[in-house]
Amino acid sequence: MKDLYVSESTVKRIKEFNEAKKRGVHIPYVKSTFMSIGTRSIFFCPVQKRVITLLGKGEKHLYITKLFEPNVVEIKEQYPLDYVRTQEIADAQGVIHPRKHLTGELTVLTTDLLVTYRDKSGAQYRVAYSFKHSIDARSKTRTMQKFDIETAYWKRFGVRAEQVLRDDVSKIKAYNLLNYINRYNSELSDSELRKFASALLDDVIEHPSNSLRESLKAVSSSLKVRPSDCMTLFANSMFKHVLPIDLTQKIKLHKPLQLCAVTECKEV
Numbered sequence: 001m002k003d004l005y006v007s008e009s010t011v012k013r014i015k016e017f018n019e020a021k022k023r024g025v026h027i028p029y030v031k032s033t034f035m036s037i038g039t040r041s042i043f044f045c046p047v048q049k050r051v052i053t054l055l056g057k058g059e060k061h062l063y064i065t066k067l068f069e070p071n072v073v074e075i076k077e078q079y080p081l082d083y084v085r086t087q088e089i090a091d092a093q094g095v096i097h098p099r100k101h102l103t104g105e106l107t108v109l110t111t112d113l114l115v116t117y118r119d120k121s122g123a124q125y126r127v128a129y130s131f132k133h134s135i136d137a138r139s140k141t142r143t144m145q146k147f148d149i150e151t152a153y154w155k156r157f158g159v160r161a162e163q164v165l166r167d168d169v170s171k172i173k174a175y176n177l178l179n180y181i182n183r184y185n186s187e188l189s190d191s192e193l194r195k196f197a198s199a200l201l202d203d204v205i206e207h208p209s210n211s212l213r214e215s216l217k218a219v220s221s222s223l224k225v226r227p228s229d230c231m232t233l234f235a236n237s238m239f240k241h242v243l244p245i246d247l248t249q250k251i252k253l254h255k256p257l258q259l260c261a262v263t264e265c266k267e268v
Contacts, residue, residue: 002104004097006083010108017080028053028078029110046184052077058166059112059131061174066115066129068177068239073116073124081109081153089152095145109150111161128154128161135165173247180235188236196233197242199223204257213253 013029020027030053041060045052047067054060054077066072086109090097098107113129130150135143151161199222203215210218220230237243245251246260 029080030078076114079111079114126159133166183232183235193242197237212257
């Protein structure tokens with residue numbers, strides 16, 4: 001096996017990341033030029049107001065479902081770990097640090113999503129998520145070795161690390177949120193959203209067989225708002241959990257809106 005070494009390009013990229021971090025800017029370590037065109041997912045997020053770079057559709061679904069959890073403050077994707085610390089951890093655990101086997105060049109470990117939450121007291125805490133589509137028997141040992149390094153790394157900072165598999169993320173919930181993401185509007189007040197939600201719920205409960213399109217049309221008329229504005233109010237009421245929508249069911253304009261109990265919606 002080739003001796004482990006850190007390339008000049010790695011040192012340069014880490015330096016760029018750290019300099020941006022000091023300015024309060026997040027630069028994903030894994031850049032689009034290093035990804036397969038068929039798997040990468042790059043899009044502008046109106047919530048975080050920047051371009052998000054993810055390794056695939058599964059990561060995108062995890063990102064979007066975490067983004068709209070009520071206590072999420074910020075999400076940083078492809079977050080690089082300090083390679084000096086990860087080398088120390090790998091040595092202590094008696095495992096081989098990730099590297100390019102033909103050359104020995106060190107591979108920087110990254111956390112797929114580093115999510116900052118705010119608890120009820122207002123204090124912030126972070127959780128590091130490692131996403132895997134699946135773990136087959138052949139790669140399980142090596143995958144767990146890498147995750148153990150990541151877990152030990154974040155433990156030093158008081159951060160919990162979690163591994164998430166594709167089956168842990170609801171595709172339907174992700175699709176529902178992604179279908180309306182372009183209607184996100186941070187300027188809508190809670191009172192506006194509650195007023196809209198109350199009117200929509202009244203119509204859905206009174207006319208349960210009405211399609212969502214019909215219910216939105218009725219609300220548009222009763223509140224005297226434009227249909228397009230009504231759709232924006234609907235989307236943001238969903239994002240902010242003002243409407244008790246069952247997001248595990250596909251939202252279709254030509255079908256009735258599926259509601260759930262408030263306690264159930266909090267778990268979706």
